[in-house]
Amino acid sequence: MSAVARRQACNDTIGVDKGQLDRLLGYAIARANFVGDATFHAAVRDRSVTPLRYAMLEVVGSNPGLLQVQLGETLALSRPTVTMLLDYWQSHGCIERRSTPIDRRSFGIFLTAIGSARLADLRACACVHDRELSLGLTASERAELKRLLDKLAGTAN
Amino acid sequence: MSAVARRQACNDTIGVDKGQLDRLLGYAIARANFVGDATFHAAVRDRSVTPLRYAMLEVVGSNPGLLQVQLGETLALSRPTVTMLLDYWQSHGCIERRSTPIDRRSFGIFLTAIGSARLADLRACACVHDRELSLGLTASERAELKRLLDKLAGTAN
């Protein structure tokens, strides 16, 4: 049984008490996140492209030449994590590390032609996925959910 | 630098374009989830107690004698995952697997006395954590966020 199927079956589970879990905002967020993650692979039709890998390619594409440490800051990732994410995309021919003349310790990260095409495709898939994710919500509900999540992430300590 | 510190620094990042990420609901959910996860350990004062491990103990405590396969259905987890979560709590003396006379393949899962006390403590910590998580929201905003997340998780395919 797949994760998605399990999640659906779980919604139908009756007679089992989750204790205070159902009153916790954190649990509701985790559950929504689980749904988004579980359906992402199918949406991009490539099990190896995870939401985070896609996010990294998105930031690289929007900021040519950014240093690895800056990519990490943007997505709140440690340096080793950035290294591994970029290793993945480099091994797939989608990005390249270019030495910078200013500081020879660091690299500027750039999309390749292959990477540009891949990103364009993934962007479209991610948009479709995101729309499907909120199919049960009205447009205004979706907007309000987005606003509240952004506010929470921006103000939480 | 800790994950929490990185997340805060990331909120202040300026001049870096995240492309369409900032328009995706899925990304907003993932970010909120990250905040909740990163602060959970501190709230329960035990790095080894993750949100999922806590969730499992909560379900066990609320449903004495439930079978492992039912625990898995309730939290949308595979059988090996359930096995490992219960191994963790059993090794900490918090749960026990009791053979059932009805079906000798399966176990009923029960809290021990230690587990009951541990759960009571974790429940209190989780409540505090959950309140802190939404400190930037008004009470009605918090309720609306909860409602929309539940609706999304219940209707998403």
Place this chain on the structure above:
DNA sequence: TATTGTTATACTCTATAACTATA
């Protein structure tokens, strides 16, 4: 044959620590 649980294995995500090269 089907189901419950376990074990084996693998991969993502993430961390810290230690290392190299450079500043």
Place this chain on the structure above:
DNA sequence: TATAGTTATAGAGTATAACAATA
């Protein structure tokens, strides 16, 4: 001494596949 990036290692979380015991 400090920083950019890598490598090594570890642990959480999750999966699938194969297995043993039982139904």
